[in-house]
Amino acid sequence: MKLKNLISELSIKNNVDKNLLDQTVLGIAENSLLVEPGFLFIAVKGHGRDGHHFIEQAVENGASIIIGELDRIDVPVPYIQVQDSRKAVGRIANKFYHNPSKDKLMIGITGTNGKTTTSYMLKHIFESNGKSCAVIGTIQNIVNGKTIKSTNTTPSSLVAHQLLAASTDDVVIMEVSSHGLVQHRIAGIEFDFCLFTNLHHEHLDYHGTLSNYFQAKALLFQHLKPTGQAIVSTDTVWGLKLADMLKSKGIPTREVGQTTENDSQRVIFNPENSTIELLKEGEAFTVPSSLAGLHNLYNALLAYATAEASGINKNRIADSLADFKGVAGRLELFKMHNGATVIIDYAHTPDAILHVLTTAKQLGAKKVVHIFGFRGNRDISKRKDMLFVSSDLSDQYILTLDDLNSVSCADMLSELTLLNDSYGNEKGLIVPDRTLAIKLAMEYSQSNDYIVITGKGHETYQQPFQLSTPSDQETVNYILNLQVAAKS
Numbered sequence: 001m002k003l004k005n006l007i008s009e010l011s012i013k014n015n016v017d018k019n020l021l022d023q024t025v026l027g028i029a030e031n032s033l034l035v036e037p038g039f040l041f042i043a044v045k046g047h048g049r050d051g052h053h054f055i056e057q058a059v060e061n062g063a064s065i066i067i068g069e070l071d072r073i074d075v076p077v078p079y080i081q082v083q084d085s086r087k088a089v090g091r092i093a094n095k096f097y098h099n100p101s102k103d104k105l106m107i108g109i110t111g112t113n114g115k116t117t118t119s120y121m122l123k124h125i126f127e128s129n130g131k132s133c134a135v136i137g138t139i140q141n142i143v144n145g146k147t148i149k150s151t152n153t154t155p156s157s158l159v160a161h162q163l164l165a166a167s168t169d170d171v172v173i174m175e176v177s178s179h180g181l182v183q184h185r186i187a188g189i190e191f192d193f194c195l196f197t198n199l200h201h202e203h204l205d206y207h208g209t210l211s212n213y214f215q216a217k218a219l220l221f222q223h224l225k226p227t228g229q230a231i232v233s234t235d236t237v238w239g240l241k242l243a244d245m246l247k248s249k250g251i252p253t254r255e256v257g258q259t260t261e262n263d264s265q266r267v268i269f270n271p272e273n274s275t276i277e278l279l280k281e282g283e284a285f286t287v288p289s290s291l292a293g294l295h296n297l298y299n300a301l302l303a304y305a306t307a308e309a310s311g312i313n314k315n316r317i318a319d320s321l322a323d324f325k326g327v328a329g330r331l332e333l334f335k336m337h338n339g340a341t342v343i344i345d346y347a348h349t350p351d352a353i354l355h356v357l358t359t360a361k362q363l364g365a366k367k368v369v370h371i372f373g374f375r376g377n378r379d380i381s382k383r384k385d386m387l388f389v390s391s392d393l394s395d396q397y398i399l400t401l402d403d404l405n406s407v408s409c410a411d412m413l414s415e416l417t418l419l420n421d422s423y424g425n426e427k428g429l430i431v432p433d434r435t436l437a438i439k440l441a442m443e444y445s446q447s448n449d450y451i452v453i454t455g456k457g458h459e460t461y462q463q464p465f466q467l468s469t470p471s472d473q474e475t476v477n478y479i480l481n482l483q484v485a486a487k488s
């Protein structure tokens with residue numbers, strides 16, 4: 001594609017030679033290692049590194065044009081200066097890949113908890129109703145039925161455009177994180193439906209305040225297509241605030257939740273039997289959810305409302321939700337031979353922990369043992385609240401290691417001890433090795449006990465533990481097998 005077509009929407013700060021505008025660009029890259037001859041390289045100032053430091057390497061790899069934010073650079077290829085390279089990546093990618101979100105049914109989901117679960121509920125509903133569906137999100141990206149590893153919940157705008165351009169799916173569902181929004185990772189992408197799940201204490205290490213975090217989430221709704229609609233779960237103050245904000249701007253907004261009367265529809269959640277009752281004009285309609293927990297009824301309602309707004313028949317949506325198989329690492333149940341149950345869940349916020357522990361009780365737990373830890377280098381201000389919720393709702397909790405990231409094991413162990421001494425209770429125990437914590441809880445379990453392991457969900461361990469199993473799932477399966485072998 002000709003350079004002039006790629007940069008037509010950028011505000012350029014330096015003089016660009018007219019002859020350059022007709023130069024053909026063979027590809028675009030934001031990482032110098034991925035540059036090939038004839039590529040345009042965009043230097044982005046990152047959090048860890050500065051892409052401007054890699055310009056020379058990009059040129060060595062064949063970059064024929066450089067875009068960046070610096071006043072001047074000393075390289076033998078043309079240079080274009082812009083105000084914000086990250087924004088430029090999205091705009092250029094959108095041109096290069098011919099606005100790939102334009103002709104697809106695009107659904108973007110934001111919120112603290114529930115994005116992944118709601119995505120997979122929707123994927124299942126669409127696929128059960130004859131539509132092919134891509135998902136771009138935390139666990140993996142699925143495009144044209146093929147799985148591609150994902151490194152972020154929301155990929156960079158270049159990768160997002162590449163995935164969208166490759167997709168021949170009817171529907172694309174994207175989980176949109178607050179980091180992704182602030183870092184313009186969806187620049188150039190527009191959605192038919194933008195969904196909001198909820199907002200709770202999370203990521204304050206990055207956003208500073210809940211209010212900034214909310215403003216970041218709200219950015220998603222600037223990406224609606226002109227015919228698009230917002231669908232907002234309004235049972236939380238932040239959901240209500242968002243809906244009011246959107247409506248005041250004239251954005252078509254559908255509110256869903258128990259406290260909202262929308263379309264003169266009343267919603268009643270029944271977590272005891274995992275159903276949602278919709279009462280409209282004197283008629284009742286039941287939406288079943290195959291997943292336990294009040295939080296999953298919220299997710300199911302959002303998925304239901306979105307699928308309905310996209311034109312799928314309500315009975316067919318209900319049938320699809322009834323046979324949804326769930327999501328790896330989210331309320332994943334393992335039955336033990338002694339009648340106890342293990343739950344593996346991705347909860348890593350106080351609110352998510354509250355939901356999963358409450359669900360264990362609803363499922364009939366006689367005793368709840370909660371195993372969890374804290375991620376190194378992530379929001380430390382939520383740790384105290386996570387511990388409060390756990391010590392309040394569990395009969396016993398075991399603090400253990402989660403990903404250390406770059407924090408040392410010794411520092412994390414002192415943090416666990418300090419938190420436990422300050423905010424825990426006598427029901428708490430510290431077992432640093434995660435696999436041994438799980439083994440201990442499983443060995444001491446009795447019939448109808450629930451062992452709830454939170455934090456890692458579907459993910460593999462970052463550091464080695466004593467049992468050489470790579471994830472909570474495999475640790476639990478390994479111990480189950482050991483117990484069977486010991487019996488026979």
Ligand SMILES: CC(=O)N[C@H]1[C@@H](OP(=O)(O)OP(=O)(O)OC[C@H]2O[C@@H](n3ccc(=O)[nH]c3=O)[C@H](O)[C@@H]2O)O[C@H](CO)[C@@H](O)[C@@H]1O[C@H](C)C(=O)N[C@@H](C)C(=O)N[C@H](CCC(=O)O)C(=O)O
Pocket residue numbers: 030031032033043044045046047048049050051052054151152153154155156157177178179180183185
């Ligand atoms: C702090 C943060 O958000 N960092 C994200 C950010 O990285 P960055 O721009 O700071 O990149 P960098 O590594 O410093 O490099 C700067 C530039 O140099 C370039 N470079 C780098 C090396 C090289 O050899 N050559 C080169 O050109 C890079 O391509 C980049 O353009 O942009 C990258 C591309 O989009 C992200 O992959 C990266 O996510 C990191 C890995 C991360 O862990 N982010 C977390 C906090 C995050 O974003 N989480 C949310 C989910 C949150 C939730 O659970 O709700 C997510 O969406 O994943």
Ligand SMILES: Nc1ncnc2c1ncn2[C@@H]1O[C@H](COP(=O)(O)OP(=O)(O)OP(=O)(O)O)[C@@H](O)[C@H]1O
Pocket residue numbers: 111112113114115116117118138153175197198295296298299329330331345346347348351352353355356457
């Ligand atoms: N609607 C909800 N409200 C509160 N908690 C929820 C809700 N849905 C899921 N959870 C909890 O949050 C955890 C993560 O769920 P899910 O992966 O669906 O959310 P997410 O928004 O994609 O999370 P992340 O951004 O961390 O990937 C679940 O394991 C569960 O404990």
